[in-house]
Every structure is written in structure tokens, then in C-alpha cells.
Amino acid sequence: MKWNNLVCDEQDYGALFQSLYVELKQMARAKVSMERPGITLNATELVHEAWLRLEKSAPDQWRDRSQFFASAAEAMRRLLVEAARRRLAAKRGSGEIPLSLDEMDLSDGVDNRQFIVAALCERRCE
Secondary structure, three states: OOEOOOOOOHHHHHHHHHHHHHHHHHHHHHHHHOOOOOOOOOHHHHHHHHHHHHHHHOOOOEOOHHHHHHHHHHHHHHHHHHHHHHHHHHHOOOOOOOOOHHHOOOOOOOOOHHHHHHHHHHHHHO
């Protein structure tokens, strides 16, 4: 990762990286805390995933910290949106074809009362 007008040795670069990581982690905690319960990403995972995205799409050099953090915030937001979409898709059957209870063959001699109650409940919910 390169910054305009930044000249530093290995030790300074390590300190810079550490301070960036701490700020990214704080940003990620704030974003995760605003999500619904049950999110699959924690703050550390969000930082790491965002970092990988930044590495892939980063400019040759960052203008300044504000450009870097704006890009990091956008990467985190997109990751959270993608996670929410995956969660909703799984909740909605992930593309599986829904089967109506009216279409089921219930003639195998099983007590069908539970299925009838379920069908009535399903119709009330529609």
C-alpha cells in the first residue's frame, strides 16, 4: 500500500499499518453493531475481507487517509449488503421452487390432519 508524499522505513510502516488496523477495527465494530442480530461477519472478519477488497481495487497510491478510509467504509458496507442478501436468499429458499401443500400427494395412509392444519395456516398467512 502506497501513500502520496509518505517516506518511511520498515518500522514506521509497521506503526502506520497498526494504526490503520486499529481505526479499521473501530469502524467495523460500529458497522457490525448497527446490523441485525445473526450477522455472520464479526468486526475482525469484516476488516480482513475489506482489506482484501482494497488490495484488489486500490489505486496505485492513496491520496490521503480520508480517501483510504472512505474506500474502506464502502468496502465494508458492500460486504455487509452482500451478507444480508445471502442471508435473505437462504431464508427465502435460495432459488428452490416452492411447493404448495395443495400439490402434495397425501394419499399414503398417514394421518393428514397436521397437513390440513398447516394448509389452513398457510392460506391465512397469504
